[in-house]
Structure formats: structure tokens, C-alpha cells
Amino acid sequence: MQLSEILRQNLNSVLDEIECARQRSQFAAETVRLVAVTKYAQPEWVAALSRLHPVFGENRPQQLSDRAAELPQQEWHLIGHLQRNKVRLAVTAAALIHSVDSLRLLQAIAAAAESTNAAPAVLLQVNLSRESEKSGFSTQEIQELWPEILQYSSRIRLQGLMTMAAATEDPEQARPVFRELRELRDLLNQHPQSAACKLQLSELSMGMSGDFVPAVEEGATLVRVGSRLFAGLDGE
């Protein structure tokens, strides 16, 4: 089978599963966008997929920036950890940064936004699986820091929350983490200062190849899927 045919089949089966999950759950969002994660994909796969799907995610700012220069019509999201020395690159090249995992990083993004006159869109990464190797705010931290975080909402477009569940064989094991992220978003939206700042978080970035179905059922608005899209291609 041809590259483009394999990609089309993989893409359609993922999109179908997203839509079925969306329709059967009362907690599902009205629209769910697929972020096709291209971090391990060969350049020709990325080019072929760009003719089928408009939103791509990359882990590293440099690769994102390089690939965005090749395919500027795509919408590029940064999904991986961002170091403060790469903030300017991310702010200029990414349409959405999913992985803001500390107040210091948020401050650095605000400074870069100021100096480049950009208005970056970001998600705050929350560590709900409580694995120490995963980065992100804890539930308690984000609630305590919320008034401080809101101070950046004039310069930065705070659009929602992102999380990663622990890797498991059984996607159902991830469901409580996804539910917790939705409940946390709703809680932050009810904070009196959110209303005062006219801020409502709408996005929930959650779910990957192994667990996007329960993520959609629990309200994901963005799912980040990589390996499922490139299955059956050499090197995958």
C-alpha cells in the first residue's frame, strides 16, 4: 500500500473513534481536535500527512520551528517540555504551547511575548498521575497560584489545561486522571478572580494513542496522537 493510503486509513480510523467516543458521552466536548504528533515521523511522512490533516504537534521547539518553516500552512503545536532558553523560538513558531509546567516558565513566556509583541496561546500542564518524572503543576499548586497566574492573562492567552496519564495497557486506568483534569478546569473557571479577569479556560489537552477514547469521553478538546497515525510504516 502507498504511504498516503496507509496514512489516510490510520487517520480515518482515529477520527472515527474520536467521533464515536464523543457521541456516546455526556461529558464530551462539542468539538474535539486531533493534534497529529509528528515527533518520530520521517519528513516524507510528515509531508504526506500534511495533505490530509492541518494540525501537527512536536516535542522540541527546534524541530517544530524547522518543520514549520517547511510546512508553514500547518498549525504547529508544541507539546513537549519547554526550556526557558527556547521560549522565544516557541512563542514565534507555535500556535499553541501545551506544556507550560511552572510559574517561572509562564513568566519567561510573558517576557518573550512582550519583547516580540506576540500574544501566545498556552495550556498549563498538570501532573495528575503523580509520577515524579512527569512535569507540571500539582492540583494544589495550580489552585494556590491561580491569582498569580491570572496576572499573566493580559499578555498570554491562557486557554486551558493539559495532562499526560501514566502509560498502561488498559486505557480505562487513565480515565480518573482525565476526569480530574476536567473537574479542575471547571473549578478554576468558578474561581471569583477568573470572572474578574474575564477568563474561562475552555481547552483540555488529554489523550494519546493508547488512551484517547476515555479522554474524549471525559471532555478532551484536543487529543495528541502520534504512533497510531504512523502504524504500518517502516521504522514504526
Ligand SMILES: *Cc1c(COP(=O)(O)O)cnc(C)c1O
Ligand atoms: C509523544 C507524545 C504524544 C503522542 O504519543 P503517542 O503515544 O505516540 O500517540 C502525546 N503527547 C505528548 C506530550 C508526547 O510527548
